[in-house]
Amino acid sequence: MSAADHAGDGFEAFRSSSQMLMRQSGWLGSAQRLYAVARKELFHVLRDPAMLFFTIFIPIVEMFLLGFAIDTNVRRIRTVVFDLARTQESRRLLDQFKNTDIFLLKEEVFSDEELKSAIVSGQARIGIKIPEDYSRQILSGNTAQVLILVDGSESSIAGTAVNVSNAVALRASLEHLLQDRPMPVDSRPQVLFNPDTRSANFFIPGLMVVVCQMMAVTLSATAIVREKENGTIEQLFMTPVRSGELIIGKLIPYMVVTTVEFIIVTILMRIVFQVPIHGFYLTLLAIFMPFLLTMLGIGLWISTQTNTRDAAQQIAIGTVIPSIFLSGYVFPLDSMPIFFWYVAQIVPTTWMIDASRGVILRGASWAELGSHSLVLWSMAIVILTLASARFQKHL
Template identity: 35%
Template structure:
């Protein structure tokens, strides 16, 4: 059970079948034998498929076993022991789509707001002609970008708390894990998403171009991050294309803490990748802005 729990919390498996030690002995004695199917219910689409498949496999196994015994012994099928599949869905027993959608929706809202806000920051300065005033100041490009981000970090953090409040109390999606850890990681994602916006702002030449580039980043993330469709069912190239989107990892964090109640022990990989994304994006944005100053 410990191994099953670890693998499900890490996202390596979506279900497990537990076969008791007396399984074969009971079947040999023509007694009913029980097996248990445990399913990760955090994704209702996958969970429903696994549930239906598990029940179907159990029934087909029992039918084939009965047919085989009838052929050999010519006995009544009612005297043949069958397999009873007992299912147990973790984290979302009723397979409610709301519990799957709301945590991811919080992350999507946060990404869209923060990227859109910062995508126009430097571009607006260029169009208004105030960028020259920033050029003559002694501050470095990194300091300028961080300074521009600070107000939006505060705005994004407040928006995250508001979205979290409505998701919890309005849609009744209870937070099973550590809420303080969730808030800290949410702040980290806000910074990472703002870095994306800053990079767009440092590349774009005007606000229209910044808007188009923002949409070019935001729209694919809806489909490739696992927000709507399970990433496990995607084609190989498309699935791995979602690996370059920070929202993919934050959705794993949100669903892990809110639905599963897991700790940082199972989330360190997603946290590490988000941290690397944030640092790389800030460095590229700083370098790009410095080149434009030259």
């Protein structure tokens, strides 16, 4: 069989072009390879509906759940009352409890047993027992004791209930002593940045960070693993593409997709949850970049360590857990034991959430957040360097 037999079907052209073949070299060739990898990777993301669903839709659902359903402010705790006194004074005390909006006086019980069983059964969290001699004791200048039974199984409720009932009792005592004279000291707390202490304002700036972290880590964790699983990595290794081009080319589309997600979540936060942005949003985006790179780097590192997509995703989820509990996203850093406080400082999410709340709630600017940016850039550089070193074009 000779080439001449096939002259008519494109084979001649085939010969001519193989002679004139020239490859682009230098930065132009590098840019071209980068573009080829990035474009292909974007196709993978867009063609995987399950992946898209989990990365874009689930975070939004999560946001609605947290934004609407969760209120960390303790309000309207179910309370039962056992009022033995049934006097004007006892009713006034109960009104004072009611007026705090912390206690929801649901029903009255008529025995100690009922009081106790209401709490054990979970019908009520608080039981207030006013003794029969309540009014008499007050009027005779003695101390009237009021029993507050608190269900300690939910610590935040218990804490609030104890504090507020103390305050109610104190206030009642003072009013009794002062009669018509004014209060000597009046505390006027002013809650800055979030005057209504709305939970959404506190949660959503942290949530956007955690959601985007989840997305970035899972996306990039599958980046290399997918090629390993499908056997395409071998073919890729046979080409002149360099490791750096492969890594950057793969990360670019993930950066774009995650940044878009971050912006979508911000818009939802602003419009649906009415959380005002006090600072300059671009400052936040600028700090978000090194954070995103850090997370992509972590994903990439996972990708080099594992051989299946399932394993990669499980580890990815595993890395997100410490950043939920140790970043101040849910639990305040200030009340952590000192050891964990230090651990929290090396969690990148801690810095990003603080920056996010800083810009959105406190109106912080570049001047206050420069150190956050510096820390996150350092983390990004360290992690990306480690991940790239682990990923070598060698079988």
